Amino acid sequence: MGTVVGIVVISYMVYNAYKYRERDGHEEPMADPLQLGELPQGGGDGKKLAISLTISAIIVVALIGWAYVLLVDVEAGPSPSADPLEVEVEGIQFAWQYEYPNGHTTNTLRVPEDRAVTLTVTSGDVFHTFGIPAFDLKADAIPGQTTQRWFRPNETGTYQAQCFELCGSGHSVMESDVIVMEPTEFEQWYAETGSGTNTAATGNPSDAGSTPADRTANDSSAASIQRVVTTLQQ
Numbered sequence: 001m002g003t004v005v006g007i008v009v010i011s012y013m014v015y016n017a018y019k020y021r022e023r024d025g026h027e028e029p030m031a032d033p034l035q036l037g038e039l040p041q042g043g044g045d046g047k048k049l050a051i052s053l054t055i056s057a058i059i060v061v062a063l064i065g066w067a068y069v070l071l072v073d074v075e076a077g078p079s080p081s082a083d084p085l086e087v088e089v090e091g092i093q094f095a096w097q098y099e100y101p102n103g104h105t106t107n108t109l110r111v112p113e114d115r116a117v118t119l120t121v122t123s124g125d126v127f128h129t130f131g132i133p134a135f136d137l138k139a140d141a142i143p144g145q146t147t148q149r150w151f152r153p154n155e156t157g158t159y160q161a162q163c164f165e166l167c168g169s170g171h172s173v174m175e176s177d178v179i180v181m182e183p184t185e186f187e188q189w190y191a192e193t194g195s196g197t198n199t200a201a202t203g204n205p206s207d208a209g210s211t212p213a214d215r216t217a218n219d220s221s222a223a224s225i226q227r228v229v230t231t232l233q234q
């Protein structure tokens with residue numbers, strides 16, 4: 001969009017610069033300035049001005065309308081009939097922890113495709129900001145407060161969640177995977193997490209996660225945090 005606008009504006013500018021370039025025998029425009037009370041001659045009755053104002057107004061109003069419609073949808077939240085998946089998100093230096101309605105705690109957010117997900121975001125220590133750029137989602141994570149956000153992933157895959165507020169030495173590694181799964185695959189995974197294998201959630205990210213994949217993710221994020229901390233200490 002920006003590129004198209006840039007090309008149009010710059011082309012028009014270059015065209016006019018060429019069209020009105022200084023040529024031999026040209027007249028100095030201000031050689032005979034208007035006197036007080038004298039009306040300027042010529043021009044197209046302000047036609048160009050009217051056209052450009054109208055086009056600008058249409059573009060601006062269209063953008064406002066578009067943003068408004070999007071915001072109404074976002075603010076309204078998912079309809080209760082959509083049966084949103086509710087996940088609690090807690091930021092701690094320096095990891096994200098997700099808790100599902102069945103009590104399962106993990107450091108990798110797994111969600112089903114094509115179903116609304118409601119996130120209740122908070123922090124266990126300092127200010128953080130939770131965000132998933134792929135879903136245009138960002139929420140303050142503040143100790144003692146909760147922030148609600150929702151999104152509806154429409155394509156399976158692995159995305160990134162990360163912290164968007166400088167929160168300490170491990171801020172840059174405060175990220176986690178967001179895995180959007182096929183609904184049936186998700187249901188299967190979720191049913192397994194409910195079997196009570198993960199009652200040992202302590203709030204320590206390295207203890208959380210009940211599947212081997214989660215543990216691997218935890219190990220790798222814990223290892224990368226350790227690397228950063230070690231680097232900073234040197």
Ligand SMILES: [Cu+2]
Nearest residue numbers: 128163167174
């Ligand atoms: Cu942070």
